[in-house]
Amino acid sequence: MDFGTVAATWLGAFFTLCILSFLYKDNPFFRFAESVFAGVSMGYYIGNTFGQTFVPNLVHPLFTPPAGTPREWILVIPLLLGFLLYTRYIKKVAWVSRFSLAIYVGYYTGVNMMQKLQGEVLPQSADTILSFWRAGTFTNVGEWISLLVVVVGVLSVLVYFFFSAEHKGAIGGVSRLGIWFLMVSFGAAFGYTIMGRISILIGRVIFLINQWLGIGNGGVA
Amino acid sequence: MDMMERLMNLDRRWLYLLVGLAAVIPILAPLNLPVNVSRPVQDLFDRVESLEPGEIIMVSFDYGPSTGPENDPMGDAIILHALARDLRVVVIALYPLGGVTEAREELERCVGDLDPPNGQIASERFPDKVYGRDFIYFGYKDGGLAAMRLMSDNMHEVFPADFYGTPLDEYELGREVQGYDNVAFVMSLATGIIGEWWANLVNAQFGTPVAVGCTAVSAPKYFAYYRAGQMFALLAGLKGAAEYEFLVSQKYPQLAQITDSFIYNAGKGWDVQSVVYSIITLFIIIGNVAFIVERRRQKRGM
Structure with missing residues (x-):
């Protein structure tokens, strides 16, 4: 070595x-x-x-x-915009940096709006709605349970976040179910978080034992 | 003080010590616990198996060293699997804090050292594979979303040269990959949100098939994309990595030898994970039982 x-x-x-x-x-x-x-x-x-x-x-x-x-002379434009950002450090001309920031924010807002709508809201809503149409292709009970959990979960959580009506009676009951779904999802997320953190610990412990101390099976780092 | 009270007042450092021991012992005495393969992981394996030799896949290293223990084995497994299937591999990195180094390290772990100036050498592990023809490392690009968008129109504008500074046009594989249309699918090894961008930007707007190997922390959100068909496969955390590594090792024993030679691999990590997870679960149960018993006692005024 x-x-x-x-x-x-x-x-x-x-x-x-x-x-x-x-x-x-x-x-x-x-x-x-x-x-x-x-x-x-x-x-x-x-x-x-x-x-x-x-x-x-x-x-x-x-x-x-x-x-x-x-x-590529066109690159002078981004170069200048980049330099303009640093005018923030000169009080008298600090306002000039807003031009660069405005373009930056505008670009990412435009990209993000389309991305969220086209890539997240619509396809995932469509998938939830279309779940019923896929039911004909189900081959086992597990798929039916999965379908019910997703559809009931989405609807009840949506009701929980619907604040234009008082959460009483039927709406209150569905809303309470929504809280249960949220709690279960938080639990799942917490479980995965522990898994992630333990993985990092494992990586460090294996490094200390196998690579640093040289105990057990060594190999390619 | 009875046992329940002792448990409620236990110094948390004893638990740290116990978790530490649980992490050390399976490393010294591996248990080789069984791995059950889940559908999202099987989908990735099946897709790689279904491709024709010569097809190109893109592997994007979108994570840093902080999540290496989860993402590294995924990167190793997909690169080794692809090369064993005679697929061609384009490696890129989009994560600013370490993606470029992770990509190079994992690629070198799989194919052997790639020395500058131009990395144009045959692989040590796969002697019939040559840098620039069978695999290539485009390097890192800043900008995330902007880079991903532009890659669709003109890959060479985003990556004018490979990691070593050689213009892409000088390599056969570099010339061939002009955009997403030239790759069979993109595999993102992701921490945080970048894997989502591959699904909700690249897959949604350009129709490129996307698979993601994410950290466990992000997994619950990624499953929604997988379910909606925006990702055709998903490796969730170390468990996903261990499952995929297991599938690859079962089908290709020569790759299992390579993976076993690594100091760290997912199978080894999964052993430890299972033991530590069991201990944590046990203590969560004990903690809750102790809490309920204590609350009942307080209600009774004991």
Whole structure:
């Protein structure tokens, strides 16, 4: 194993133990590791964006295009818009940065509106509605139960969030059922969250035991 | 102080210690617990099996090291499976905090070292596979949604060069992939929301088939997309990764040897997950029983 790999493994083990030490109680090692992580993440993000996006997508096509390729002058516009964002730091001309922000916000609002409507609201509503039409193709009881759970769940939760009528009588009953569905879904989400967090712990423990301490089966990192 | 009171007042650090031990022991003495394959995972395996040799799939690394234990084995399994089936693989990364490094590491774990300057070498693990012809790494691009939209019109505008800085046109596979129309499907290995974008933007607007390998935290929401047919397959967390790895290893024993050689793989993680999860469930039950008993006592005025 070369020196770089050994050093990286020891550093990784040190910072892992620093972070895990928080489980006992807050301490300077944890805070140190936390600060280093925040700093390294920011540095990584800036360097990565500069090297992988800024240079190949802006600098090369605009300033150093390959031989025989014309300069892409259109890129001057995003370059200027990008620079304008930094006028926020000069009080007198700070307002100019709003032009860039307006274009940025406008673009993402436009994309998002279509995306949410066409890619989320409509297809998922359609799937719920069409569930009944698919019932003819069901081959077992489980599919019927699944259909009922989805349709009853969607309707009762919608009633729960319908505040234009008082939640009394039949509406109150359905609304209460909606709360039960919400609670079950929160429980499922919580279960999955634990699974996710335990997975991260497993990754660290395997790293410490197999890679750092070299106990058990080693192999390709 | 009776047992119930002791349980109610138990220092949580004892539980941390117990969970820690439960995580360590199965690593030292693997249990090789059985894995049951679910429909959303089987769908991915079947789709890869149904493709013709030479078809192209795109694998997008949309996660960072923080969710590596869940997403890494998914990336390994899909790349190994595709190469074993003689499919061609285009790797990209869209997650800013580590996607580019994860993509390179997982690709190198599967095919062997890819050294600069141009990475144009044969794979160590698959000697008949060559970088640029059978697999390629386009690199990372910032912008998420904007990049995904533009990739549909002109892939080369988003990725003018591969990760190593070589223009895509210099590679056979780079020339061939001009947009989503040239790939059989996109597999996003996602943390957070990027996997959703593949479904509600790329699948909804361009009709590209999408599969997602998501973290367990995001899984409940992703199942809605899977159910609505906006994703044809879904690997949910470490469990999904273990199921897919199991399917691939069963069908291709030579790939099982490769996966077993990794320090970390989903099967190993799943052993630990099962034990730790059982302990946590047990303590949730004990905690609730203790709470109910205590409440009854208080009602009786004891």
